[in-house]
Amino acid sequence: MPRILSGIKPTGQLTLGNYLGALRRFPSFQEGNEPFIFIADLHALTLPIDPKLLRENSIDIACFYLASGLDPKVTTIFLQSSVSEHAELNAILQNYLYMGELKRMTQFKDKSSKMKDEAIGMGLFAYPVLMAADILLYNSDIVPVGEDQNQHVELCRDLVRRFNGRYGEILKLPKASVPETGARIMSLADPHKKMSKSDPKGDIFLKDPMNVTRKKIMSAITDCGSEVTYDPVEKPGISNLLTIYGAICEMTPQEAANVFKGYRYGEFKKAVADKVVEELEPFQNRYLAIKESGEYKDILRDGAARAKKIAHKTLTKVQKAVGLLVL
Numbered sequence: 001m002p003r004i005l006s007g008i009k010p011t012g013q014l015t016l017g018n019y020l021g022a023l024r025r026f027p028s029f030q031e032g033n034e035p036f037i038f039i040a041d042l043h044a045l046t047l048p049i050d051p052k053l054l055r056e057n058s059i060d061i062a063c064f065y066l067a068s069g070l071d072p073k074v075t076t077i078f079l080q081s082s083v084s085e086h087a088e089l090n091a092i093l094q095n096y097l098y099m100g101e102l103k104r105m106t107q108f109k110d111k112s113s114k115m116k117d118e119a120i121g122m123g124l125f126a127y128p129v130l131m132a133a134d135i136l137l138y139n140s141d142i143v144p145v146g147e148d149q150n151q152h153v154e155l156c157r158d159l160v161r162r163f164n165g166r167y168g169e170i171l172k173l174p175k176a177s178v179p180e181t182g183a184r185i186m187s188l189a190d191p192h193k194k195m196s197k198s199d200p201k202g203d204i205f206l207k208d209p210m211n212v213t214r215k216k217i218m219s220a221i222t223d224c225g226s227e228v229t230y231d232p233v234e235k236p237g238i239s240n241l242l243t244i245y246g247a248i249c250e251m252t253p254q255e256a257a258n259v260f261k262g263y264r265y266g267e268f269k270k271a272v273a274d275k276v277v278e279e280l281e282p283f284q285n286r287y288l289a290i291k292e293s294g295e296y297k298d299i300l301r302d303g304a305a306r307a308k309k310i311a312h313k314t315l316t317k318v319q320k321a322v323g324l325l326v327l
């Protein structure tokens with residue numbers, strides 16, 4: 001059965017972007033695949049974060065995973081930091097990706113451009129190495145990502161080719177899978193910027209009360225003109241709302257635009273707000289019930305034990321291949 005691996009970093013409150021780009025797709029992976037879905041808490045340390053928030057965000061993600069419909073009997077759900085093999089494989093793999101390659105990564109350029117060199121941690125620079133370790137430990141076949149992470153999966157593939165070229169067929173070559181609709185949800189305050197949990201302006205948070213979500217959509221930035229058409233260049237705000245609507249209704253943004261022919265902006269926004277609330281309200285209620293029950297704790301412990309067994313085998317294989325003594 002193909003193995004699927006994905007994760008979310010607990011860097012902030014989860015957004016509608018995380019939901020449409022990741023969470024909403026997760027349960028479908030359970031059919032005919034063996035999914036490994038983790039909380040990327042080590043990745044969350046690559047930028048400064050308050051320890052209390054990191055813990056809270058990690059618990060939230062576990063509960064959101066379960067609320068999305070992931071079944072822990074089918075999907076291995078775990079915390080990255082509970083499986084020490086991630087850090088151990090990272091220590092080996094960092095020797096097989098190069099400075100020039102890492103410097104070219106868009107995520108690194110975006111995040112570090114706002115920082116002074118003295119404040120940029122090595123972890124931020126070497127983020128794709130740890131991500132490669134995450135993917136490769138489980139011999140993953142498919143890595144579902146939003147567009148923004150696609151480049152890192154490509155780099156991971158380069159690493160596999162390089163490593164296997166030197167040591168034989170040790171690592172499995174993974175493939176990224178990017179959704180057609182909803183791949184990139186933009187900020188409601190600035191539709192040229194991705195909706196991001198670490199840059200909360202213009203975000204819809206999955207924990208927002210429904211009246212707040214509704215308000216945020218009604219006051220989303222729109223564009224000149226009055227017609228609802230899909231045109232990301234001329235009408236980025238409207239196009240973003242069409243993308244959101246389309247992702248929920250499983251249609252393309254162009255198909256969504258056809259639904260709203262002849263609508264005024266205000267009526268259109270109300271329809272989008274209704275759809276988002278209809279989608280998020282039951283999801284939020286499931287999340288609250290799961291958090292209250294505390295069941296996520298045992299699920300994370302079991303998941304880590306299951307993940308560790310597989311991860312340890314891969315790590316040992318890699319250690320032997322590169323010449324480390326495994327006694």
Ligand code: AQP
Nearest residue numbers: 008009011017018021022146183184185195196197198
């Ligand atoms: N705006 C988005 N549209 C569609 N998908 C998105 N994802 C994130 N934002 C959007 C997808 O959510 C998953 C979790 O991503 P992550 O936490 O590992 O990192 P990220 O992609 O960098 O997400 P954020 O919210 O922007 O986090 P920060 O602000 O911490 O960098 C991924 O599948 C991602 O594609």
